[in-house]
Amino acid sequence: MLTLHTADLLVTGPGATPLPSGAVLVDGAGIVRVGPYEEIGAAAPHARVRRWPGVLTPGLLARGADVLLERTYYPDDPYEVTELGADPISGDGALAALKMTEARWGHSARRGTQKLLARGVVAVAGRFTVASVRTAVVRSGLTVVPPAPYEGEPSLDPLAGRESAGQAFHGVLEAGAPARFAVFAVADEAELLARGARTCVATVISGRLLHRRR
Numbered sequence: 001m002l003t004l005h006t007a008d009l010l011v012t013g014p015g016a017t018p019l020p021s022g023a024v025l026v027d028g029a030g031i032v033r034v035g036p037y038e039e040i041g042a043a044a045p046h047a048r049v050r051r052w053p054g055v056l057t058p059g060l061l062a063r064g065a066d067v068l069l070e071r072t073y074y075p076d077d078p079y080e081v082t083e084l085g086a087d088p089i090s091g092d093g094a095l096a097a098l099k100m101t102e103a104r105w106g107h108s109a110r111r112g113t114q115k116l117l118a119r120g121v122v123a124v125a126g127r128f129t130v131a132s133v134r135t136a137v138v139r140s141g142l143t144v145v146p147p148a149p150y151e152g153e154p155s156l157d158p159l160a161g162r163e164s165a166g167q168a169f170h171g172v173l174e175a176g177a178p179a180r181f182a183v184f185a186v187a188d189e190a191e192l193l194a195r196g197a198r199t200c201v202a203t204v205i206s207g208r209l210l211h212r213r214r
Helices: 037-043 065-070 092-097 102-117 131-140 189-195
Strands: 002-010 022-027 030-036 048-058 060-062 121-125 143-145 181-184 200-205 208-212
Touching: 002 037, 002 181, 022 037, 030 037, 048 189, 048 200, 065 102, 065 121, 065 131, 102 121, 102 131, 102 208, 121 181, 121 200
Parallel strands: 002 048, 060 121, 121 143
Antiparallel strands: 002 022, 022 030, 048 181, 181 200, 200 208
8 A cells, every 4th residue: 555654854864955845655665756745646646645743754773772672671661660760770780680581671672672663763783682682673673783883872862972863864765765764843854963863753664654652
């Protein structure tokens, strides 16, 4: 089924000229066409239309995902928040006190991947050694890429520490490319970088809407 995603502003990749009222036409898991909404909408009148506020960009890449998902514990809300608090838990001592098991790591990783999807993440860089974590990542739909050197601490927000929003983009939006993108409730790339990935309102991977802000 054809789906036409359109937003106030479309950014197809790092350094690309923003396109007002741009659109991405998706068929299954791939992108068919990218361009002005009026033009693509006229060419595909039967496509389902999803209108989003803000800026539509390529999805984001989270660095250091092995640290985020295998060395950080995400308390189960609401069941553990009273005892553990809502913030992620890291550090050898704190994790040892939790008496982590592989099953518990898997549950935590599922909560972690949901947090990443809610920040427009479509791909993660890291090497996973815990089987239940690998399973959680694969089932989430996130693409796994090899780890690469980076500065600073890993963050759930891939825009943290970046000099431009484009540095966090994973891939470009063009005909024939996988349908992996995100929409952020901001006016432009500068505001996206300033406010961060928590402004995400939608994340699409392989043409599927895996996160939508309620």
